[in-house]
Amino acid sequence: MPGVIPYEEEALLTAIAENDTAAYACLYDTYYNTLVYFSLSIIQNQQQAEDIATECLLKLWQAPTRFESTGKLRAYLFTLARNASLNYLKHLRVRDKHGPDISGQTETDVSIESLMVESELMRLVYEEIARLPEAYRQVVELLYLQDLPSADAATQLGISMENFRQRKGRAIAALKTALLKKGVSDRFLSILFF
Numbered sequence: 001m002p003g004v005i006p007y008e009e010e011a012l013l014t015a016i017a018e019n020d021t022a023a024y025a026c027l028y029d030t031y032y033n034t035l036v037y038f039s040l041s042i043i044q045n046q047q048q049a050e051d052i053a054t055e056c057l058l059k060l061w062q063a064p065t066r067f068e069s070t071g072k073l074r075a076y077l078f079t080l081a082r083n084a085s086l087n088y089l090k091h092l093r094v095r096d097k098h099g100p101d102i103s104g105q106t107e108t109d110v111s112i113e114s115l116m117v118e119s120e121l122m123r124l125v126y127e128e129i130a131r132l133p134e135a136y137r138q139v140v141e142l143l144y145l146q147d148l149p150s151a152d153a154a155t156q157l158g159i160s161m162e163n164f165r166q167r168k169g170r171a172i173a174a175l176k177t178a179l180l181k182k183g184v185s186d187r188f189l190s191i192l193f194f
Contacts, residue, residue: 009070016073017066024061031074032057033126035081038119042085052088056080078116121184128178136171139164 007015007026015023035053036046043049056077067073129140142153154164 012070013067013073016060017064019061019064024057027060028057030123031077034119034123035077037122038078038115039081039085041115041118042082043088045088048088049085052081052084055084078119124179124182124184125175128175128182131178132171132174136167136174139167140171140175143168 007023012023012026016027032053035056036049039052040046040049043052059080060077065076067076129137129145132140138157139153142148142156143150148156150164150168151161154161157164159167
């Protein structure tokens with residue numbers, strides 16, 4: 001997002017503790033999509049996942065805290081999102097009066113941790129998609145985010161199928177290179193793009 005000032009870790013943590021508005025814009029850009037993805041993987045409801053992500057960031061805004069590291073900040077946000085997601089599921093079960101009682105269902109630390117890792121990976125992917133040149137970014141967004149067939153995406157962009165295939169190949173190559181440099185495994189990338 002243009003206009004959002006990137007922070008060094010210590011400056012960001014201080015800005016949060018001081019309730020700096022610009023810091024929250026940075027937090028939103030950094031964590032909103034990750035929290036939505038994380039919550040969505042638990043509750044399977046897009047609108048509610050978006051609401052939960054917003055609520056988590058709002059709770060941090062309403063009660064600013066001094067964190068020792070961005071890792072602790074991230075853990076705090078994921079804990080808020082996990083608890084809100086599980087509370088939402090509990091609410092649904094109470095309301096519907098069928099299905100197993102949520103109190104009998106336990107989330108293992110391993111599954112929550114894997115969801116956190118997956119959410120972070122998706123955040124990295126979205127960041128790199130946003131950094132692609134516009135022509136490549138449009139192709140990736142139409143194919144992978146909007147799930148359009150290649151022919152429809154090419155038509156929407158007003159380009160030939162050959163040109164579309166070239167852009168797609170270059171976009172995926174650029175994404176893979178950038179994500180591999182950030183430590184994302186080649187196997188994950190193969191699953192994501194093929």
